[in-house]
Amino acid sequence: MKKVNGHEIIALFEQWSPKRFAMDGDPVGLHIGQLNRQVEKALVTLDVNEDVIDEAIHIGANLVIAHHPPIFRPLKNIMTDTPQGRMIEKCIKHDIAVYAAHTNLDVAPGGVNDLLASKLDLADTEIIEPTYVEQMYKLVVFAPESHVAEIRQALGKAGAGAIGDYTSCSFSSTGTGRFTPNDTAQPYIGAVGKEEAVAEEKIEVILPSMLREKVLKAMLAAHPYEEPAYDLFQLDQPNIRYGLGRIGKLREKTTLAQFAAHVKHVFGVPALRFVGEETKEIRKVAVLGGDGNKYIGAAKRAGADVLVTGDLYYHVAHDAQAMGLAVIDPGHNIEKVMIDGVANYMQNACAEARYEVRFIRSEVITEPFNFI
Template structure:
């Protein structure tokens, strides 16, 4: 097993939930501490309060991965006699780093919203509110004919040429390449100062933007030429859409009242609020963890019968009622599903990498509301 530092842990996490998925206003990333220390234990939590930090100290955790950022607005000063200042001081004194994955974890496939949709037993799940899609690129690289097969294999292994359910897709055309090595060159083919003509293949592959650097490095390392000729083109096509919320269907229609009871049990809440006729039959469900008031129209555009989300305000509830969109509000804290989901992902990912680190699920209940 390999000892690892915080950078290696977070690099692994961000392969699943990259920061580029986050909304522009969202302060995701490292909030407290540093990532260049060895990490033996990682605590997974929804929120970071003093009780969670005390739990991390007791269990010997060096890193906390949280959903809600502990520092949401920029700080002008840190006074350690305030609750927030005391929390920051305690983390620093005990060498505990804190990393937040907020809307990026909401958007990530398998993240908060997919976990909620799964808890509700939804089928045919899709994105409710698209927020990001990456451009596709085409790489065209010229290579001597006798080296083309090996280069195509390298490109395929790096992820280029994957289209739908097919891998290793490429197109090849043959032509003549011309070049003259100048003084200082170390040509693979030809001589310095002499024009050279070589039968070459033009290999074309498509690839998503996030792996462009990886594919380029693999191509350069495998290409026989000292200075390969290649081009990248941005295509009109996009990769799959990523976004906030999910929309899916129940296996069978049910009345809103019955569905609300399903939500209450599945998401483990003591109470919830509903908007709409309790006898209305519902089947198509939109779900968004956290605060979803401003997304009622997105849910309606997707044809949802009911929108499951938290922090519904009075006027948004009235608007939803007018547009015949039922609401089930189980609160904000249902995002606690991320504790189990993130822990499961990180345990498997670290095990596959051979990382010597233990993942700990926080047992602190950070729900601020009490129901009477």
């Protein structure tokens, strides 16, 4: 196992939840401290407050990965006799870096909204509101037959060739490659100054723009030629869509009252609010973590019978009622599903990378509301 610093950990994290997935103006990324320090323990939390930082100090964590940015608006000053100022002061004194992944983690496949949909056991899930389109490319590389299998394997491992539920998809055709090495060449096949003809395969794979550098690096490392011949084409179709919210189907139809009770149970909330007739039939469910007031129209257009979201406004509830969309509001804090989700993902990713680091789940309750 290898000792690891914060930069290496966050580089792995951003392969899953890159900053470009974030909504405009969302302050994602490093908020406090620096990443150029060795990290042995990282604390995963929904929110960052003084109690969470005290927890990090107690367990010896010097990296905190949070969902909600602790500095959402620019600070004009840092007064260390205020709660936020004391929190920042403790981070600096104890060399604790705080990194926030907000709407980028909402959008990321396997992120907050997929975790919420999984909790509700939704099938055949799709995005509610597309927010980011990933440009697709086709890589075409020519290789000697002796190394084709190795190159295809390297491309697949780097993430190329993923189509829907299939991975390592590629197409090959055979032909003859011709070249003449010049005086300064060091050819893998052939001799300087002599024209060479080699039986080769053309390998074709598709890849998203986010993986271009990684895939090209893997291809060049696996290719035996000093100067491999390859082309990279930008495609019009297909492109990968990412976005906020998820919509899917329940295994069986139920009523709104029964489904609301199920939501209350699976998210472990003491109370919730809902809009709609208790006997309304529910089969298609939309879910959007955090504040989903802006997305009742998108949920309705997607065919949802009910939207599960937080922080529902009074007048938005009236609008949903008028359009025939049921809404269940179990609160903003249900996004705490990301604590287990991020800790599990990062522990597995770091283990695969041979990084020696532990991801610890915060036990601080950050729900600000009491219920009677």
